[in-house]
Amino acid sequence: MxxxxxxxxxxxxxxxxxxxxxxxxxxxxxxxxPDFRGKDGIYTKMGGEDKVMALINIDAFRKTPERFYDFHWQRFSYPPIxxxxxxxxxxxxxxxxxxxxxxxxxxxxxxxxxxxxxxxxxxGNSNEYVCTSCNKIHEREYAITFKPGVPACAVCGSILKPNVVLFGExxxxxxxxxxxxxxxxxxxxxxxxxxxxxxxxxxxxxxxxxxxxxxxxxxxxxxxxxxxxxxxxxxxxxxxxxxxxxxxxxxxxxxxxx
Ligand SMILES: [Zn+2]
The missing domain is CATH 3.40.50.1220 (TPP-binding domain)
Structure with a gap:
């Protein structure tokens, strides 16, 4: 400066x-x-952006939500900051x-x-989870009660997606x-x-x-x-x-x- x-x-x-x-x-x-792309970031720790992209893209979420959430709960669960x-x-x-x-x-x-x-x-906002059917937003405190599984909408029972933009969206x-x-x-x-x-x-x-x-x-x-x-x-x-x-x-x- x-x-x-x-x-x-x-x-x-x-x-x-x-x-x-x-x-x-x-x-x-x-x-x-940590910055996702920085030296302590998840991209670097996972072996590069391509590897992360293969896991947190919208197709992977749709095809195998169980696998997606297994990774999500392990890697994207931060203590409150x-x-x-x-x-x-x-x-x-x-x-x-x-x-x-x-x-x-x-x-x-x-x-x-x-x-x-x-x-x-x-x-998007990683503290929120959005219903893939009715679009209702749920708070993290609700979604995390399903950990390590796939969270379901409180209204219609459909799968929730983290309310963040995944690769491919x-x-x-x-x-x-x-x-x-x-x-x-x-x-x-x-x-x-x-x-x-x-x-x-x-x-x-x-x-x-x-x-x-x-x-x-x-x-x-x-x-x-x-x-x-x-x-x-x-x-x-x-x-x-x-x-x-x-x-x-x-x-x-x-x-x-x-
Ligand atoms: Zn719903």
Whole structure:
């Protein structure tokens, strides 16, 4: 992070009447969730994305739900995790009308848990299970009572699917995400290298419109070259610190304590 970055970020946000936030894995790693694609992530531990893809795709779910859930309960059962400081600051920013909404690639539900209201989880929410017949959403606490087996709908008895986008499925809420991004005056991209489509494409389209793109990330992203401001997260600070300093600059010294 450069010394002037926070001041620049504050000025950009002050001049925007419609700021939308896009978040990726980086914000959840600060809450203690390993990045799927990182070195401690499930893709790496399972021997690569192809191996995981063979197990958590929609065809495998339909053909052999027992096998799918056997893997699911082993690998995707996390103890409850609390939102990070960055999640909390963003929820506060939404409450204060400094941002209009959050489009997230993360499936952990932590933006919502932190108090975020207008959150669009384009890859779904892993705390939910949806009925494959009647579409009723069930909470994780209900579904997990079927572990290690296949959970069934409380209403119609059909099989439940984790309410996340599996390989081979299209993303959730695409038009909602596209609408939010399209109407934004400033787009604040946090904790993603913008390599996963179609979200990366939406951000790319936004940047082509000569509007203000700001990126806060550890390491380079695909769109650093078109960003009005890129804030590099280095060893001395976290996304949470950077957002908290920005929030204080916008509202006065009332730090969101983690
Ligand atoms: Zn049902």
């Amino acid at each position: 450069k010394p002037d970055d926070i001041n620049s970020l504050i000025r950009i946000l002050q001049s925007s009447h419609n700021t939308v936030v896009v978040t990726g894995a980086g914000i959840s790693t600060e809450a203690g969730i 609390e939102p990070s400081k960055a999640h909390k600051v963003l929820a506060k920013m939404e409450e204060d009308d400094l941002i209009k909404g959050i489009v997230t690639q993360n499936i952990d539900g932590l933006h919502q848990k932190a108090g975020g209201k207008n959150v669009v989880p384009i890859h 299209s993303i959730n809420n695409y038009s909602e995400a596209a609408g939010l991004i399209d109407h934004a005056e400033c787009l604040l991209v946090i904790g993603t290298s913008l390599t996963v489509y179609p979200l990366a494409g939406l951000v790319q389209d936004f940047s082509a419109g000569a509007r203000n793109l700001v990126i806060i990330n550890k390491g380079p992203t695909q769109l650093d070259h078109v960003a009005l401001l890129k804030v590099e997260v280095d060893d001395g600070n976290t996304l949470g610190d950077i957002l908290d300093m920005t929030y204080q600059g916008l509202t006065g010294p009332s730090s969101v304590t983690a």
